[in-house]
Amino acid sequence: MKKILLSLVTLVSLSQAIENWNDIKPHSYGRNNLTVNVLPGTLVQDITTPNGDITRDFAKTFGIGIHSKASLKEYHYKKADFFWAGGFDFNFYKSNIIDSTTTSDIQELKGNLEFGLASHIGNLIYSGSLGGTYTYFGSTADTTDTESSSHNSYSGYGEVALAHNTRLFTYGVIYRLELEKHDTGYFGYPNTLNLLKNTITVPLQKNLDRNTAISFTPSYSFATDGSFKQNEAKFIFQFSWLYGLK
Secondary structure (H helix, E strand, C coil), X not given: CHHHHHHHHHHHHCCCCCCCHHHCCHHHCCCEEEEEEEEEEEEEEEEEECCEEEEECCCCCEEEEEEEEEEEEEECCCCEEEEEEEEEEEEEEEXXXXXXXXXXXXXXXXXXXXXXXXXXXXXXXXXXXXXXXXXXXXXXXXXXXXXXXXXXXXXXXXXXEEEEECCCEEEEEEEEEXXXXXXXXXXXXXXXXXXXXXXXXXXXXEECCCCEEEEEEEEEEEEEECCEEEEEEEEEEEEEEEECCC
């Protein structure tokens, strides 16, 4: 049974980036980390375009996600770790569509895969990684005459992370630079988009013991493509568990 569960975890991990500091702290080198995200909430989102604007209210996004970091090679016993990480999130919320007062039900399914290298100098831990994402975006108009639409988006990104690790707490910052390619229909926008996106994430982690932790992870992103601009602030609550050989 245990082998079946670990196999399922590995398969799931094939489907996000560094989720919390359990992914890259030295105790994780040569091991794997499973993370569950709950209630990913958008604090605020503003979209400004030539075709109209959208402002989403406080904490209107809900969802769940599962992610895994898998160690590929540990170097010189706890000196560095080459890893890959992957996972998926499902989010749902209500939002207006650009240039429309109609409220739509939005569903987002996002998965990604990345490869990275983690290391440390004493209690200072850091990593760099490269990865990509795929997102399915669907909307259904909240009217008597139901209208549905969907589109796909892809992205590639580079990410760096830096944190201070202690026995009880780990805290730091993650920066990601990403190019998102959206098909026609993103929030009703009539053209394709190539959004250059900057994201700052600040995971605040409480280490329950050497293998388990809980995290509160706020983030802020700013994306542009010419006159299309998007600002978004989010938060995620997380539980993570390190497993595998030490």
